[in-house]
Amino acid sequence: MGRRLGQHFLARKSILERIALAACNEHAPVVIEIGPGKGALTESLLSLAKKVVAIEVDPYLVHYLRQKFREPIDLGRFVLVDGDVLKTDLSAWGRAVVAGNLPYYITSPILEKTFAMGQAWERSVFMVQAEVAARLAASPGSRAFGYLTVQAQLYSRPEILFTVPRTAFRPPPKVDSAVIRLDPRDAGSDLGIVDRAAFLRFAAACFRQKRKTLRNNLAPVYGKQRVDSLEETRLRAEQLSLADLARLYHKIES
Template structure:
């Protein structure tokens, strides 16, 4: 159990069971805050503040912050430390259970966080479900994941995550962070990424569920051609109608190609 003194200091190390790696290098924190660039009136929501490495500089810069923390033992020291920096609203919850739309309460939110690497993809997709109320996202993730998120067609790491995120967001890899910036240091490099949800008119996806099914099936067995991979969902003739060669494989297609295929009329 985490114990604190009267100063609200954090006493215990990160918990392996929660995948905690606490950011401590101030130079990295300053680069993240500069990338976020908080402005008056922004509703900033931090996912997983941990011991507050990003929380305090954001509060010093902005004055107000909402933070979602799952580890109950971190709540008291966070609340105690926050008094010297600004107004911190703490939400004790698993972020996957948080309704971002309700939390926004009519004001677009800006998501920030050093995400637990074992939950990064579920958190990203959960945030996408609420993209209508999200202005932007700045996340620290495993570099391998950021590489996949930002990859283009033809890349070995281009896949379902790349297509799903890029269809709904503009994805920009910002900078890499070495293991030494964390306590304890992870065994991999990390990276910071910016995601900006696209306006609905720019996305152009008629049926999100069908789009997701098409992308999932296309990358389900990467060695298969689209003709074979999408057979249960879409015929080769239909794929051709969308302007795509059915003999291609999923990693060769641009995001717009997947959208055109998904938007084809469904025939029975």
Template sequence: MTQPAIGNFKRTKEIMQKYGLHAKKGFGQNFLTNPTVLRGIVDAAEISKVDNVIEIGPGLGALTEQLAQRAGKVVALELDTDLIPVLADVLSDFDNVEVLNQDVLKVDLPQLIQNHFDDPTKPIKVVANLPYYITSPILMHLLGTKIDWAGITVMMQKEVAERLAAKPGTKEYGSLTLAIEYRMDAKIAFNVSRRSFVPAPNVDSAIVTLTKRAEALSVQPRDEKQLFGLIKSCFTHRRKSLWNNLKPYFKKDAVKQKQMETILAKQALDPQIRPERLTLNQFIALANAMGEAKLFG
């Protein structure tokens, strides 16, 4: 008799009871028990047999099972040592799944790809139900590896998802939005009710897909560190005007202040505008001009 999917509520409870498991707050564990949502995640990631998939935090293997049915190979990184034998058991029918007791923030991802995928030239995709408390660090780590990801599809807190996909001028738009937009196109695929989890979290979730930028940046940054330092500075006090957020760069230096005024005029930027209204290309152009004027210290 064929067993129900791991993500079936009854089977999830049976697995937890069999192994004496409970969700650990320290790992941000909330087990997804909605097979429709699980299949929807795989659909949103557009997984096929040509894909190599890295899953972060497989938990009890509910999403891993769905991925394994469609992907060429799945390498799942699980930090909780107690779940390694559980995953070996519940995923024993799949010969295209490998579970590693690894921390995604510490593992050498390029080396992992070379060592654990038969053909590392095939598309590499990341699919994950990310712990809420560490969503942003994981995303920035993935994007900072310079790996040519074919796609990243992740579940996260709905509020964070809205920040990733925000547009200029909205309250959700900020430094995280721009950091993601610099590298990828972000889209919310669908929302997920908190009732789809065991235990239920206090907030709803959303599935976000990150794909390669459809359009190249119209302006290239002179210095990425200066660019993102400027962006972070401007959103530290997001309710202040752009001018007030730029003051630390010239302080009481009259010459530098005049340079900043000239730069804003040339960029056609109103000093009283709020940073949340600037596009990524405008931030890049501003950072480039400030770098040329040596206003970054």
């Protein structure tokens, strides 16, 4: 996405190279880049991957990228998709790494799209706001642990690789960023969760009002008598691990 849509462009080549190396540190025939902007990260990705598929929604930047990467486009090493990533089938290019600088307001929907790739998803390396990275990788009991944590850790193992200071961007944003790697994980099977969408709806209800207890959050959905009979519901959702939440889900749905 371009600056007109709220993006700040990363200007430090050394950081761009570190992100590309994290995305392509193993055999990476295809990398899908979300929101390439003016192609700064794209250049580093093209130096390591066999093919880069870039999805850009800003018409001005699409035109700019077509001119800038004319040669790799002609060689078939660079595919430019003019469109909205949320309306794009990310599994269309087979097994791939997904990378990019994610705007805060669509982080969760993009994660959903990535996880929906199934076996086509190799891993992801995203740059996000530092606060968002902390939420994705949070541990139970911390204030950062919430619905986004559960969503991410149900499908992946998040690892914060390094932070990126706001001074590395042009123009500088108001907050620092972090680069996070997400490796596929099938926690749902390990925890006996067959319907992941239903479990995530349950998790959303658990975290509906974070400062309230599970009893208060779940009673309107499952009924006061049923919820009050479960000892765990006297706690707040952030005090339970993913495994604890899965056990509570099985109890309350049985």
